[in-house]
Amino acid sequence: MSLRRFVSMLTAGSAFVAVVLSLFPSTASAVPLYARQTGQKCVACHVGGVYPLLTSFGRMFKLTGYTMGDRPNLNELEVQKDAPPISIMLQGARQYYANTSNGLNGAAPGSAMDMQVLSLFAGGKITDNIGAFIQWTGQKYGDTQTGSQWTSASGIDNTEVRYADRILGPDSDLVYGVYVNNRSTMSDVWNTTENWSNVFVGFFNGGNAQAPVTFLDSAATQHGMVGVGAYAFKDNTWYGEMAVYKSVTHGPATFLLTAGTTGMPLIDPSPYVRLAYNKEMGPHSFELGIHGMVSYAHNGTADSGGISDWAGTVNTYRDVALDGQYQYVLEPHYFAVHGRFSHENASFAADQVGSAVSNPTNILNETYLDATYVYKAKYGAMLMYQGVTGSTDALLNPMGPAGSPDWKAWTPQIFWAPWQNVRIGYQYVFYTQMGGTTGGNLNFGGTTYSPHDFNTSMLYASFIY
Amino acid sequence: MTRISKILTLSALALAVGACANVDRSRNLGNPQVSGYTLAQQVCSTCHGGNGINANGTALNPTFPNLAGQQAIYLETELQEFHDHSRRDAAAQDMMWGLTRQLTPEQIKALAEFYAHQKPLPNPAQGDPVAVAAGQKLFIEGAPERSVPACATCHGARAEGNGPVPRLAGQHADYLYKQLMAFNDDVGRENHPEAQERPHAVVMEGIAHGLTDEQKRQVADYLQSLQ
Structure with missing residues (x-):
């Protein structure tokens, strides 16, 4: 498809969006069902209107269990006067790859304008104390490859039900609650933790499979386990949280798991802990925290037939991360910086050493940084950096010349939000190192590549209502 | 019953308890x-x-x-x-x-x-002293050459307000400046619907119109410094 045709398609797409918007000119926002519940616009809860970055108000909205607003109380059986608590997100993109050989990027969306992601949201205020965030996502390009084709995937995405209460005194403020969700760190309200960083737009990243991350940051913790946690936030300053996550293979809680959990590791009860210090001064807000999880992951995996191998030996991943955030929120300027430094100690079961891994223990250090500026909640730029260093392990990381897991990537992005629920952007993922090398000596399927071969760029438009 | 089932049962119980409306701590x-x-x-x-x-x-x-x-x-x-x-x-x-x-x-x-009925407190933010001094002069004397009356006339000598006239002392300068801009109908209300952002503040329309952008910032800085 020529660039001209692509531009005309994008123009036609924008016109369609404009028509849709003209039909619904009122409030719509990041998760618009929440906007309909409070009647506020995106910028109330999201920094410069950019989801998923949460403002101070957005953090409190989530910590108080998504219950602020005027959804009727179930007990009183009031008639629902507002739109149903459902939202839809649609994202289309055209992606480009430096290398589109079958076997590396397969039939990934290297040359087509595609509707890539469709998400449905439900939830919001259920009672005075209970609320939910429920997301279901379909992706044209999922995480698995059949032959040279990337298979589509759909299933439950980030989902959480919360009970929360808030007790205020003349000089005190205590928010506390409990939750059930399907991913560790999904509960968090600062955009420094694994679930809520580097996910600003969904896209097919050609280098993901070759760029190892900590267990806590990996797909293994996404919607393949169920967690129960409790938290408290004192005086808008001190935050503490504890949770336990576990894979479930039968029973009602399995509705929280992605249908395609086949092949995901089974997790024994694994504790998650979070502490954070939060300080807000005028338009500035700061957060400094620590979070960590000890994950016990079976080498046997979940099976689609419902028979899961709990007998497999167990690997242990001890992850601890320091994280920090700074935000400046005052129209017309919105600015946010996030950082996370993670350290992982992985201990592998004896039967894995020599077959899946070379070493009985490995370490992995992950650095994540991003900075975002938005002007008038319309024009924005973002720069993200992610890098990993760790133990060399020829069996675990066969691609690099010395078994190194090290990689580095920079991701600049610019975007424009002509309306608060439409975002059009361009981003480029630029790998400067992979497999411990910056040169052209990566071995993948018998062919040599350089880190740049995994670069991914994307022109996208997302619409949410 | 496994541990996770117990935990889930307890959670369900907690959720059921929470289903009771609580008007004293409701959002x-x-x-x-x-x-x-x-x-x-x-x-x-x-x-x-x-x-x-x-x-x-x-x-x-x-x-x-x-x-x-x-x-x-x-x-x-x-x-x-x-x-x-x-x-x-x-x-x-x-x-x-x-x-x-x-x-x-x-x-x-x-x-x-x-x-x-809450007690007002000093605003910890501080503006430029030169701007504060200029703002004080505007607040007390107005800008007669631009037909702007003294703010103190209506808002009170200490900007404490009076009935429908708001208290301004200690207010954020950024907020005050943005509101002065909201009153301003400089671009012509026929063509610019935003010129009527605060249509009930009729008195302030003319006053804001008479103040320059710099004067708006000065008077906002001064008001923020008041206790």
Whole structure:
């Protein structure tokens, strides 16, 4: 498809969006069902209107269990006067790859304008104390490859039900609650933790499979386990949280798991802990925290037939991360910086050493940084950096010349939000190192590549209502 | 029963207990049974502070005006204007239209009284001393050459306000400046609907029109410094 045709398609797409918007000119926002519940616009809860970055108000909205607003109380059986608590997100993109050989990027969306992601949201205020965030996502390009084709995937995405209460005194403020969700760190309200960083737009990243991350940051913790946690936030300053996550293979809680959990590791009860210090001064807000999880992951995996191998030996991943955030929120300027430094100690079961891994223990250090500026909640730029260093392990990381897991990537992005629920952007993922090398000596399927071969760029438009 | 099942059962129990409505600690903006005081605590405090002026001693984001000691009549009028969408400055639309859409007159009155009775405190933010001095002169003397009367005439010598005329002392300079811009109909109201962002503040339209951009910032800086 020529660039001209692509531009005309994008123009036609924008016109369609404009028509849709003209039909619904009122409030719509990041998760618009929440906007309909409070009647506020995106910028109330999201920094410069950019989801998923949460403002101070957005953090409190989530910590108080998504219950602020005027959804009727179930007990009183009031008639629902507002739109149903459902939202839809649609994202289309055209992606480009430096290398589109079958076997590396397969039939990934290297040359087509595609509707890539469709998400449905439900939830919001259920009672005075209970609320939910429920997301279901379909992706044209999922995480698995059949032959040279990337298979589509759909299933439950980030989902959480919360009970929360808030007790205020003349000089005190205590928010506390409990939750059930399907991913560790999904509960968090600062955009420094694994679930809520580097996910600003969904896209097919050609280098993901070759760029190892900590267990806590990996797909293994996404919607393949169920967690129960409790938290408290004192005086808008001190935050503490504890949770336990576990894979479930039968029973009602399995509705929280992605249908395609086949092949995901089974997790024994694994504790998650979070502490954070939060300080807000005028338009500035700061957060400094620590979070960590000890994950016990079976080498046997979940099976689609419902028979899961709990007998497999167990690997242990001890992850601890320091994280920090700074935000400046005052129209017309919105600015946010996030950082996370993670350290992982992985201990592998004896039967894995020599077959899946070379070493009985490995370490992995992950650095994540991003900075975002938005002007008038319309024009924005973002720069993200992610890098990993760790133990060399020829069996675990066969691609690099010395078994190194090290990689580095920079991701600049610019975007424009002509309306608060439409975002059009361009981003480029630029790998400067992979497999411990910056040169052209990566071995993948018998062919040599350089880190740049995994670069991914994307022109996208997302619409949410 | 496995441990996880026990945990899930306990959670379900907790959720069931929570299903009971709790009007004393509710964040339900559509329930007329929830008092204005409870809404001030559970919802408004998130941006305006528990006492209408700070949160745990630290200054609020200037997007959100200090409300402590504000004139009750003024607060009631503004809440009503958010409720009926007649106040249309950007922040009002973004933040306040929705939150006030189902408030009852009783809740609005109670909210206004609550904040009027909170103790105002000095604003810790400091403006440029030269601008503050120039702003003080404007506040006391006005700008006769531009037909701008002294602000103190209506707002009081200490900018404490009077009934429908708001208290301005200690207010965020950024908020005051943005409101002065909202009053301003410099570009011509026929062609610019935003010129009527605060159509009920008729008196302020002419005054804001007479102030230069720099003078608006100066008087805002001065008012922020007042206690």
